[in-house]
Amino acid sequence: xxxxxxxxxxxxxxxxxxxxxxxxxxxxxxxxxxxxxxxxxxxxxxxxxxxxxxxxxxxxxxxxxxxxxxxxxxxxxxxxxxxxxxxxxxxxxxxxxxxxxxxxxxxxxxxxxxxxxxxxxxxxxxxxxxxxxxxxxxxxxxxxxxxxxxxxxxxxxxxxxxxxxxxxxxxxxxxxxxxxxxxxxxxxxxxxxxxxxxxxxxxxxxxxxxxxxxxxxxxxxxxxxxxxxxxxxxxxxxxxxxxxxxxxxxxxxxxxxxxxxxxxxxxxxxxxxxxxxxxxxxxxxxxxxxxxxxxxxxxxxxxxxxxxxxxxxxxxxxxxxxxxxxxxxxxxxxxxxxxxxxxxxxxxxxxxxxxxxxxxxxxxxxxxxxxxxxxxxxxxxxxxxxxxxxxxxxxxxxxxxxxxxxxxxxxxxxxxxxxxxxxxxxxxxxxxxxxxxxxxxxxxxxxxxxxxxxxxxxxxxxxxxxxxxxxxxxxxxxxxxxxxxxxxxxxxxxxxxxxxxxxxxxxxxxxxxxxxxxxxxx
Amino acid sequence: xxxxxxxxxxxxxxxxxxxxxxxxxxxxxxxxxxxxxxxxxxxxxxxxxxxxxxxxxxxxxxxxxxxxxxxxxxxxxxxxxxxxxxxxxxxxxxxxxxxxxxxxxxxxxxxxxxxxxxxxxxxxxxxxxxxxxxxxxxxxxxxxxxxxxxxxxxxxxxxxxxxxxxxxxxxxxxxxxxxxxxxxxxxxxxxxxxxxxxxxxxxxxxxxxxxxxxxxxxxxxxxxxxxxxxxxxxxxxxxxxxxxxxxxxxxxxxxxxxxxx
Numbered sequence: 001x002x003x004x005x006x007x008x009x010x011x012x013x014x015x016x017x018x019x020x021x022x023x024x025x026x027x028x029x030x031x032x033x034x035x036x037x038x039x040x041x042x043x044x045x046x047x048x049x050x051x052x053x054x055x056x057x058x059x060x061x062x063x064x065x066x067x068x069x070x071x072x073x074x075x076x077x078x079x080x081x082x083x084x085x086x087x088x089x090x091x092x093x094x095x096x097x098x099x100x101x102x103x104x105x106x107x108x109x110x111x112x113x114x115x116x117x118x119x120x121x122x123x124x125x126x127x128x129x130x131x132x133x134x135x136x137x138x139x140x141x142x143x144x145x146x147x148x149x150x151x152x153x154x155x156x157x158x159x160x161x162x163x164x165x166x167x168x169x170x171x172x173x174x175x176x177x178x179x180x181x182x183x184x185x186x187x188x189x190x191x192x193x194x195x196x197x198x199x200x201x202x203x204x205x206x207x208x209x210x211x212x213x214x215x216x217x218x219x220x221x222x223x224x225x226x227x228x229x230x231x232x233x234x235x236x237x238x239x240x241x242x243x244x245x246x247x248x249x250x251x252x253x254x255x256x257x258x259x260x261x262x263x264x265x266x267x268x269x270x271x272x273x274x275x276x277x278x279x280x281x282x283x284x285x286x287x288x289x290x291x292x293x294x295x296x297x298x299x300x301x302x303x304x305x306x307x308x309x310x311x312x313x314x315x316x317x318x319x320x321x322x323x324x325x326x327x328x329x330x331x332x333x334x335x336x337x338x339x340x341x342x343x344x345x346x347x348x349x350x351x352x353x354x355x356x357x358x359x360x361x362x363x364x365x366x367x368x369x370x371x372x373x374x375x376x377x378x379x380x381x382x383x384x385x386x387x388x389x390x391x392x393x394x395x396x397x398x399x400x401x402x403x404x405x406x407x408x409x410x411x412x413x414x415x416x417x418x419x420x421x422x423x424x425x426x427x428x429x430x431x432x433x434x435x436x437x438x439x440x441x442x443x444x445x446x447x448x449x450x451x452x453x454x455x456x457x458x459x460x461x462x463x464x465x466x467x468x469x470x471x472x473x474x475x476x477x478x479x480x481x482x483x484x485x486x487x488x489x490x491x492x493x494x495x496x497x498x499x500x501x502x503x504x505x506x507x508x509x510x511x512x513x514x515x516x517x518x519x520x521x522x
Numbered sequence: 523x524x525x526x527x528x529x530x531x532x533x534x535x536x537x538x539x540x541x542x543x544x545x546x547x548x549x550x551x552x553x554x555x556x557x558x559x560x561x562x563x564x565x566x567x568x569x570x571x572x573x574x575x576x577x578x579x580x581x582x583x584x585x586x587x588x589x590x591x592x593x594x595x596x597x598x599x600x601x602x603x604x605x606x607x608x609x610x611x612x613x614x615x616x617x618x619x620x621x622x623x624x625x626x627x628x629x630x631x632x633x634x635x636x637x638x639x640x641x642x643x644x645x646x647x648x649x650x651x652x653x654x655x656x657x658x659x660x661x662x663x664x665x666x667x668x669x670x671x672x673x674x675x676x677x678x679x680x681x682x683x684x685x686x687x688x689x690x691x692x693x694x695x696x697x698x699x700x701x702x703x704x705x706x707x708x709x710x711x712x713x714x715x716x717x718x719x720x721x722x723x724x725x726x727x728x729x730x731x732x733x734x735x736x737x738x739x740x741x742x743x744x745x746x747x748x749x750x751x752x753x754x755x756x757x758x759x760x761x762x763x764x765x766x767x768x769x770x771x772x773x774x775x776x777x778x779x780x781x782x783x
Binding site for chain 2: 052305371
């Protein structure tokens with residue numbers, strides 16, 4: 001299927017090239033313009049759309065350079081991360097670059113240009129970009145050998161898992177759970193910080209999580225990074241074609257589909273817990289709670305702004321009983337940042353800070369649309385902030401409570417006095433932090449008093465201490481909602497029956513009195 | 523009891539059909555065609571006015587009112603309609619009961635927040651320690667577009683650099699409101715490529731929106747959820763005017779102006 005699709009694409013491409021060549025002969029006398037794109041028109045488009053990041057000279061030094069991670073590609077070096085030519089071939093296929101221009105790269109600032117540019121215009125850009133590395137005449141010499149694709153199956157996944165975990169191939173960087181929980185610090189060719197991909201979040205893959213794309217990455221590696229080629233016969237870790245398909249199928253199977261962001265899911269639904277609230281982050285009852293996953297965005301509103309986040313989503317579950325509410329926050333963080341810890345200092349951007357997470361709630365549940373300003377409240381709408389920090393080698397983890405009326409007006413309060421408690425755990429690249437607080441507190445003026453059945457605005461923030469995040473440098477969510485779902489009650493049924501009875505009674509009375517009037521008249 | 527004239531569809535049924543037609547029309551338009559679920563509270567508000575209006579039309583003369591009421595009276599009072607009456611008496615309370623029961627169930631749908639996207643601007647705005655009169659405020663560089671195109675081009679380019687360093691995270695490289703972090707924000711960032719945004723606005727309005735950001739919005743535009751920073755704190759007056767040039771130049775839109783209208 002894939003092969004025939006490929007063949008079709010090649011034929012199509014050939015046709016386009018032929019057509020292009022014929023047109024070229026018709027309209028110009030200049031010899032052999034590039035087969036499928038016009039570099040001169042590409043230059044015009046490039047200078048309007050691309051220079052801002054990639055720079056006028058194509059060396060990745062556009063105005064945005066310092067604000068982006070990954071940094072914009074340097075085209076002068078002619079090294080491409082995502083390509084389908086052989087691992088030892090620098091030159092990509094035109095189609096590889098065309099695809100990146102067309103679809104963009106998730107998790108980066110590179111958008112898909114198909115929204116603004118025509119097919120031809122994108123080919124023109126591809127043609128122009130090649131000139132930066134002097135590739136306009138170069139043709140790739142080798143291609144990835146895909147052999148015959150092995151469709152996914154439990155056997156293939158099991159075989160892939162074994163290869164993934166054995167022989168120091170993948171686990172060293174991607175971690176046993178595939179979440180990229182690092183054991184060493186990685187750098188790209190431009191000395192930029194790189195993090196191994198979290199394979200459980202396929203929506204962050206730069207070039208899709210189609211098994212064929214994953215096979216391509218395993219085969220060619222990712223040039224310019226420490227991701228090596230596993231097709232290189234000189235490598236001790238070389239994998240056969242069949243083995244690479246198995247690993248690709250295993251990687252696809254790692255996706256944590258329960259934690260995909262769903263734009264419709266904006267309400268954290270806390271159900272009533274039977275008995276006591278879960279006291280640990282791994283209590284089995286959490287599996288029954290409906291997870292809500294929200295996007296984390298860097299704090300770019302207040303000074304100093306923060307541009308290069310590493311955390312991208314946070315998953316929240318909640319439960320409550322007649323005494324307290326429990327919120328379980330879960331997010332993937334590739335490093336457990338405990339300042340003073342030797343490994344943590346080595347992996348992170350030393351000196352590292354503590355990891356952290358915070359919950360923001362209004363002090364008063366709004367009765368109308370108006371909420372506190374989402375960036376830490378405002379003068380008339382204070383917020384409660386519960387902040388957990390992971391601790392250092394010298395000090396244990398901490399929980400802090402503060403009331404804020406904007407960035408600058410923060411009052412530190414006593415978390416213990418409000419009954420705020422925490423439990424945390426770090427496992428294979430995932431933090432889980434459990435906050436518990438009584439539904440009501442002694443200080444109703446300053447603490448949110450939880451109420452059943454009310455929509456309570458809630459927002460979150462997270463800090464990755466290994467990514468230079470501390471203070472105002474962090475990621476955050478916008479306002480979402482939390483709802484303590486009341487246990488099912490018989491009230492609605494009772495009222496419905498009552499209304500039914502009254503209505504029927506009224507109708508009967510009407511009919512009867514009409515009949516009585518009729519007999520009277522008769 | 524004399525019917526004024528025989529109709530193909532009785533008035534009462536006409537009334538019911540009109541209401542049902544409008545209701546499903548709304549659902550079809552919003553949920554199916556526009557692909558944006560119409561919030562229940564909004565739909566009930568619309569339907570309240572539709573029912574009230576239709577009722578007024580159907581009962582505007584005494585005759586038409588009678589036409590509406592007579593079949594109902596007949597149903598209750600006419601002994602020959604006993605079977606139909608019994609059926610209606612069984613079904614009506616059941617429907618009412620079911621409606622009450624479902625409407626008393628707690629909804630887990632997020633509350634709807636209706637906000638004005640382009641609220642009316644104030645007469646003047648305070649920024650950079652001075653007052654700007656929005657009625658007369660103009661982009662000081664706009665005139666260079668004709669008088670000095672080379673200089674103008676350079677200013678647009680400088681505006682582009684301001685944009686890419688500050689605005690693309692949310693509004694996007696393509697200026698279509700789909701920057702890398704757009705999906706994590708609510709409301710989502712404005713799409714400048716849309717003909718309904720900057721093309722409808724004067725440059726003074728855009729200056730106001732940039733300089734004072736989310737917190738500078740009036741209440742009807744829900745300033746508390748906007749992620750737009752107060753750019754007065756980050757950019758100079760000059761940089762804002764240049765970035766405005768870039769927004770219009772890149773998208774090929776023209777600012778509105780009192781002069782040309």
